Amino acid sequence: MPELNEDSSDLDSGSPRRTTRTAAPAVIRSGREVISAELALTLFRQMIRTRVLEERSIKMSKSGEAYFWIGGPGEEAFNVCLGLQVHRGHGPAFDYLHLHYRNAGVMLAMGMPMINHVRQLAMRQTDPHSRGRNFVGHYAVKAWNVVPVSSVIEVQFAMAPGTALIQKRHGGEGITMVVGGEAGTAEGDFETCLNWSTRPGQELPVLMLVTNNRYGISTDLHTVCAEKLVSDRAAPYGIRAESVDGNDPVLVWNALDRAMRYCRRERKPFLLEAMVSRLHGHSSSSGAQRVWGETDVLATFEQKLIDCGAIDSVAVQAMKDEAKAEADAAVVAAMKEPEPTREDVYRFTYAPSEVDAVYPKDYTGLPGAK
Amino acid sequence: MPELNEDSSDLDSGSPRRTTRTAAPAVIRSGREVISAELALTLFRQMIRTRVLEERSIKMSKSGEAYFWIGGPGEEAFNVCLGLQVHRGHGPAFDYLHLHYRNAGVMLAMGMPMINHVRQLAMRQTDPHSRGRNFVGHYAVKAWNVVPVSSVIEVQFAMAPGTALIQKRHGGEGITMVVGGEAGTAEGDFETCLNWSTRPGQELPVLMLVTNNRYGISTDLHTVCAEKLVSDRAAPYGIRAESVDGNDPVLVWNALDRAMRYCRRERKPFLLEAMVSRLHGHSSSSGAQRVWGETDVLATFEQKLIDCGAIDSVAVQAMKDEAKAEADAAVVAAMKEPEPTREDVYRFTYAPSEVDAVYPKDYTGLPGAK
């Protein structure tokens, strides 16, 4: 695929200098915190896959193969660290995920094949999340407890206590994770989650996650909000909270690990805020151009891994090439798949019901309509 | 009026013992705080008037002269102290009041004649607040900046920043006061008020007031909410806050004085929570029977004033008799006034508009309807 190499994404720009170290390290450090080098490489590979998929998605939105893009370039560390620590499965013994629209990295790290993302982006009938109905990144995977992503900001925070309530009763270590941006915390639903997760004697295993990129579309958080940290909102409810640099995979991994461990064991809520970058603006509606002022977690992590000898730039390039090939193959395959048809319009409106005289199977238009 | 004396309200029960002190004190103390004895007597008189009006209102709701009662017996200290400190007038130079349904005492202390309360309770056409349309205690007085009370819990907290915004621009010492119960703070609108009152550089002179009677209808706060104090909710926003014993008029007066002074001068928000009693349950829907387990602020204040020689029981009885006479006269007069008629149904739906081709004056039914 010749386009693949012609595609000069910003992944290739700014070639990092080579390290002079020789022995590969056992751990990667950030201040006092560490993760194993093996884990670091896994994170790195998943972050690359995520970035590549997002860049390919943006390209599709510009080429006309798709119409709208929104996603998480800049949040890869947070998303991948989250996805890899999920207890994946169906039902209350496993984790529930109430995501928002920047979580491709979570899904890839959990094992979603790239093509399922592309199918939604390309509005295919084969899109397993929405049959070509919803915006990209609006995942829904019942087998993995990934409840449908909605475009409506913050409503997921009002739903999270419900899944967690069932999990609390069920016992075990399953928790509910709910993710949103910082601007959205101005909606009352954020408070609903704090409040409903701490009813006396009914504390719930909810991990509230806020990715703070300092913007809601064009609005700078500091012009509309006095809070120093979103995580401060937890205090009145006695909820444990932390803010972490989302551009540091070592810190993010450990912060998520601690937070999840707390929720899993204590069966109580935790609020974790991750400071992240927004590398392509809000969405394709605002142009999706690369923004150059913000820290690029992929570039800095790459540099760190090279600096400490955990990887060399040849291996990095191989990972990138592999990810690009994977993304390109997914696009090529998805674009060959059928689009939804006129017959799809009504489908899956209602679940079959034995007590419904009009719609025993599915919706068929106005009652009695021919 | 013979009924007046036959009416054995709980005001008359539990005759307080007489004091042996002789010289009337100059100030009334509570711990380190004081108010002048003169002010204390004014508060006391207004508290009596408020209690008497509420008791008369409950009686009307049981006799069939009215149908529904809700109000604030047990909150008299808070309400009267508030009403007496309002800068009353029209427009942004004066205070705006976003009240809820337990604030008769505020209005009486501000100077509302009892009959205007009764007119609404008795659903008269002369009801200046709603022309017999709304529940009792749903006041609306444009000349005093008392915006319409709505039955919908907590929405007033989303509106308060708006009046305060205009006041901030206007300059001067006018502030916005917004009152609600503690259960209502679970609605997102409470958070909206905290957030919108503290936009950086746009802090607003909003005095948020929560009367905490520990119940929302039948629901004990401590069974549904983890917060220790509602006033703790202010912290994430850097808002000053205080909780005060609403059953102590000396403390309430001073707490309100400090809070108002802060808002007036600093042009910033303040959250004040007052712990109050609920002496007749939620409303007539739950029976409105006298509850005996809770502190009765009127009884304790009366005792305190007698104990320190600020008043004697003869004078107390005179105040009560006067208040009862006032209330009875208001009821007698209001009940003679006309009820709304069929013609009132559409009135005051729309303000006259020179740009409306269909309803230049008011609503007249469906467009073009004969």
Add this chain to the structure above:
Amino acid sequence: MASIAQAVRMALHYGEKHLGVTDVFGEDVGPPLGGVFTVTQGLKTAWNTPLDERGIIGTAMGIAYAGGRPVCEIQFCDYAFNVLDMFKIAGNQRWASAGEFDMPIVVMTPTGAGIRGSLYHSHCFESWASRIPGWKVVMPSNALDAYGLMIAAIKDPNPVFMLLPKALLRARDTRLLPGEPADADELSRMIDAPIGDRTDWQPQWPDMEEYIVPIGKAELVREGGDGTVISYGRLLPLCVQAADELARDHGHSFDVIDLRSIFPYDWEMISRSVQKTGRVLIVNEDTEITNYAEHLLRRVVDEHFYDLTIRPRTLMGKHIPGIGMNQNYEINSVPQLGDVRAALRELATDPA
């Protein structure tokens, strides 16, 4: 002989015992009160929520996602208007996820006027609810239907609004629910919470049987040839009363249809009756602009315009911002028995 409130309560008990209902919740739904209209007294899974309608609906959705079976209450439908977005989301979950996620929740809420509720305890909800695709909407006019519709709502794996005509909640049925003891006082002793301290009280549930009113099935409560009257909820008994009076006094007879399901509705029954009578009147108490009755009228006009012998009619509440506290407001803005009677009379007598 049960009231609607008791019937719903027994259906919820049946749901807890036999149909997997895991949570019945809302403001004041749990002990000690058991609902402002007593609908949830004594239920095993009933609990009180914070005063937060968005939390109620959100939590219900979450419970359903995780395999629970929630029935939640909005205390008065008047307080559901800050949460329509979540209703819309609940209604689109299955469609948006192309069948991945069902949304089996029941939301019950008292609706309509008739209890001197003033501006905020008198709203209607059926027209709003009918505009939210993905939901089913039911509304009983009597206790037996309330029992059968609530059981159907619980069994249906889709979101269902159970609208309860608040002014009828205490109205007793003349019929017995399946399993209900014959003596109404005995029933009351068994399942109504005592006045006063309830801490040690436990209900004694009668051994209720399953009974289903299928969603989308109307009931023909009176039969006749002089016109088709379609109504539901609080005004249905008024339509029946008016029809009976007109039968007695003037010999007019009507098909009176208790729709019971707002969506989906029983188009077949409506259609058959309109073809027979050529005259139709639709009655509800909701405000008259963009009212659900206007949808039904449009369907009738769409499919039976040439079958109509006279102008098809609606009788609805006035388009005003509220129901006023003084009865003169309600009497003059919401259809009353006299208005219903006059409309039926006209329906029967208007020359073709």
Add this chain to the structure above:
Amino acid sequence: MASIAQAVRMALHYGEKHLGVTDVFGEDVGPPLGGVFTVTQGLKTAWNTPLDERGIIGTAMGIAYAGGRPVCEIQFCDYAFNVLDMFKIAGNQRWASAGEFDMPIVVMTPTGAGIRGSLYHSHCFESWASRIPGWKVVMPSNALDAYGLMIAAIKDPNPVFMLLPKALLRARDTRLLPGEPADADELSRMIDAPIGDRTDWQPQWPDMEEYIVPIGKAELVREGGDGTVISYGRLLPLCVQAADELARDHGHSFDVIDLRSIFPYDWEMISRSVQKTGRVLIVNEDTEITNYAEHLLRRVVDEHFYDLTIRPRTLMGKHIPGIGMNQNYEINSVPQLGDVRAALRELATDPA
């Protein structure tokens, strides 16, 4: 020659300068963006709010209470559904307070499909809005009307919804607004914010004149005898186009009414036209159950049943939980030009 977005912006500027508008606000309404559709670029009083629709409407109400003149925006009407309770309160303030308090607020919000907006940027709002008594609701289909309706909305001392058909926001009028420079490029240079850094940019407002489209006045945009077509907003141009095509190809002619005001509406014009043609079609893109078009149809049936020569018709969007992203969903669930043409053809040719 202005677009609707520019026209609304100039009306808001006129409002700031001459009509006392104190605040234009909403999410991303202030600098740097000036609205996701550029509607509020360069306005002196424009400011950004927290992401909180309830705060937006509540604050607007507060500003109005205190004598300010607010125009606020809900970024997409799809996000207005958590705040219907506050709309209802805004609509009832004057009625509830028996005339003590007016509520002069304007809420503008983009509505409808046509921009590939998927589930949450395609909803309609007019049917919902029409159910909220105390409000006026307007919806332009072109820039001149947008200008005149926004100025009317600001001048009206009651709450007004200004619904903006989002797919038409960039559509240019063939006419000039009063005061607009004749050259569209010049206008753009004067009032459109530059791409890139805007920190030092200032608009140069043309000296606009007052122009009012009275609330409740429709416009007869085509005249003819073969039928009455009532529409507004995004589908109005399609109705005009279909009417013109049918005139050219088949010699049919129609009264095409651009309603412009949803409430109050111009009943007189509708009534006159229906009496003339005996044939009526109402077209909008909102979902078809309890749709505002059904209200208009009911009015027509109420007052002109015996004037109708054929079945009166509606053409509306399908009752489904959303508009799908793939165009095959939108094409098959929202009326398209072909559907409109077919409906007009039938309207003209259906035998009486």
